[in-house]
Amino acid sequence: METITAALKEWNIAINALEKGQTIMLLRKGGIREQGGRFTVAYKQVLLYPTFEHQQPDLLKPEYATQVQTVDSGWHPEKIKISSFAEITHILPVSDESILNKLFLSYLE
Numbered sequence: 001m002e003t004i005t006a007a008l009k010e011w012n013i014a015i016n017a018l019e020k021g022q023t024i025m026l027l028r029k030g031g032i033r034e035q036g037g038r039f040t041v042a043y044k045q046v047l048l049y050p051t052f053e054h055q056q057p058d059l060l061k062p063e064y065a066t067q068v069q070t071v072d073s074g075w076h077p078e079k080i081k082i083s084s085f086a087e088i089t090h091i092l093p094v095s096d097e098s099i100l101n102k103l104f105l106s107y108l109e
Helices: 012-019 097-108
Strands: 007-011 045-051 085-087
Touching (some): 007 012, 012 045
8 A cells, every 4th residue: 555645635524424334424525725626626535634623513413413523713723633535436516505515415325
């Protein structure tokens, strides 16, 4: 296996769910560094770097919302445990709100 040097910052609660097999996919929003209106990724394999500061319990199912560790703005742990990585296999642009609604409804089930 080659060395992975890039990381994707993701909510700690989402990484935990991936590691436990409770979810299989991350949806990401583009827009910050898009060029020509097209979302791209620089690396196909990334370490999953857990973040705590911006987790939003109100955007999670209740059983996950109660697991969120609330922290003050600017807080970072002294040590970060990186325990998993991801392989980006597909980039699927979604511009139709009805597709997002279907994903959301399947998420609620």
